[in-house]
Amino acid sequence: MTPVRVVCHQLEPHLGDTDYNRRLSETAIRSAAALGAHVVVLPELMQSGYAFNDLAEARAVSEPLDGPTLCLWKALAIELGLIVVAGFCERLSAGRVANSAALIEPDGRLTVYRKAHLWDREKLIFTAGDAPPPVVDTAVGRIGMMICYDLELPEWVRLAALAQADLLCTPVNWPDGPRPVGERPAEIVRVQANAAVNRMFIAACDRHGEERGVNWVGGSVIVDADGYPLAGASAHPTEQQLVADLPLAQARNKSISEHNHVHRDRRPGLY
Template identity: 55%
Template sequence: MTVAVAVVQLAPVLGDLAGNRRRLLAAVDEAAAAGARVVVLPELATTGYCFTDAAQARALAEPVDGPTVRALTDLAARHDLVVVVGLALLDPEGRLRNSAVLVDGDGPAAVYDKVHLWGREPDVFTAGDAPPPVVATRHGRVGLMVCYDLEFPEWVRRAALDGAELVCVPVNWPDPGRPDGERPVETLTAQVAAATNRVYVAVADRVGDERGTRWIGGSVIAGPDGYPLVVSRLDGSSQTLLADCDLASARDKALSRHNDRFADRRPHLYSS
């Protein structure tokens, strides 16, 4: 049995909360109409990324029971969806977090606060210190992390060992350029994370131009063999990628009769 997974790549506008939310909800609605039951949205999808300072971020942040999650809950209930969205969240103690929230028809089922912060994010956000949650949803076991977290193989391994069949990753990948003809190494990192752990990895990147920063727009859904089921056109455009994923197959870590991604590990020889 397969489930259709969608990653939504779009261009949030810094500070345009209402417009960003409207475009997000429309994209989720369209993905649901196309058959998606799991939808992944980018990091900081309602606010944009390049805050001038912490005060601007704070003014744009919302709590987990705020309007974005409420609206996504309604959509999820209507279409039987699991939605993963990246948000600037105000946590219960009033700290700002760069979070991924998993929403289903009953509301937010898990909140993950980005653990590995990028660039100037520490000026704005408090880093999380909890492992990636793995949620047993109606459509499969879903793990969450955010952007730079994915570049730490220890972190993906942890989610996979904890049972994730699909790792959903809202990202904002700034574009450092790359050699001609090469797929972005950020996208390859998602592919290899999938292969190394025999999981599905779904990355929703953003596009656009914000205070001089451009993003790769390198969204991808990689299968447990590490090859993309679908990968973005690298043309800077908003686009939704959709792939049928047999998530239960990711429970089987065997490569053959002889080898197994997990059983072949020798953890007593590894140090963290």
Template identity: 35%
Template sequence: MEMKIATVQFAPVLGNIEATIAKLGSLLEEADEADLVVLPELANSGYAFSSREEAWSLSERVEESHFLSFLKEECRKHQFAIATGFNERSHDKLFNSAVLLDADGVIGTYRKAHLFLNEKDIFEPGDTGFPVFSLGEVRVGMLICFDWVFPEAWRIMGLKGADIVCHPSNLVLPGLAQRTVPAHAVTNRYYVALANRIGQEKDLTFTGNSLICGTKGEILAEAEATTEQLLITTIDPLQARDKSLTKRNNWLQDRRPELYRNEGLTD
């Protein structure tokens, strides 16, 4: 089973959704052959908010989002699905979220579990857990940026049967996540599509180097550090369901979960 997966590396325009949409329109034209496209973290708003009030003013509800309506139309036009970072307003709360959608609408939402730096002053910690969604025959999970540090999140995706993990990001620590994410791919035997952004906002410089990893941790495609760039590559998502490492070792069967609990740990 073949599918084409793409990442869009670009710089959303802080506080100007129309300018961001204009940028994305041309980049998504280049992704016309893709089946699944991954966009960066907080793609609808930008990142470096001066206050929670500013973040609130730039947020949208999933059910009433101009940005997601634009992406849904792009999905219909190009016949692909999109995973995008999203500044989500829900009742009186803000979440740093990722949304998976296609031409029929929203498939699922993940809310970022592990908040980074000043995000803790703006967003609520995610409350969705780590869901895996069906995209036709393919099982798709989503994690966001700083989640890269926490192997538990990546392992849960594997245990829930993810074939692909989409990783919308606004990375600012050079090289760390880009070195670590391939290890998550190989230790869980699935594909990962890391869509990072570029550019500067206030005192933050984003590191680019988006990448797509195979089930052996190999880099299938990698972007440059400072340029807007589309990556696209062909994968076989069903390869992620083969957990055999050798003729006598299987990633699932060799696990020893009875040893992983209560080893003097408090949580």
């Protein structure tokens, strides 16, 4: 397995302006391809923006799986030969919507994940997913997917790791909040720990740009299988493009000492 080049592009979707967001995503995906990316990760709800007032507003900009944004991303994945992971507001049946992420491979194959753990007012808007985080056996390695607050449930991250993800791609919108001076944001610390206890790479792509009084950490980060950052990892609330080459084969070695293996050391009968 040769190293896999991953790009996280932290940018600013505009709330409700799906035309603008499509153009923005296309520019980012083409830019990642120009850098030789095998995988490009864009933020949660890239297609729609985040701070909806209510379900009606979200529904109005939601898209089905054959909508214009996913069609664009699929066309770009095929044309450019890379994997696209990005968030979108998915139109479900019966007037419902989901906070979803798409993983699209260069052969056009689409995998969709629906956020299972909803943050704050998302609970008033989105229907939570009930399916485990998918792990897709791509040409460059096994890629898992989940979204933002899902990362705060170590049980959920464990599921993706036990399903043998080498790399977890996570579109996020991390709302900013207070933290002690000089401390790395807790959101990033949790990503590091999730990576280390599973020996799995994680690429988290955050956003920037205020929406209705909400600001974001701007904490995009790419973390190695030991839990140390390879790119990003600071609060940096403006545009940034992170690039890292990931030796994903390392994630297939779960041994951390002569006698320890991060997964076989689990004692599920006790949990």
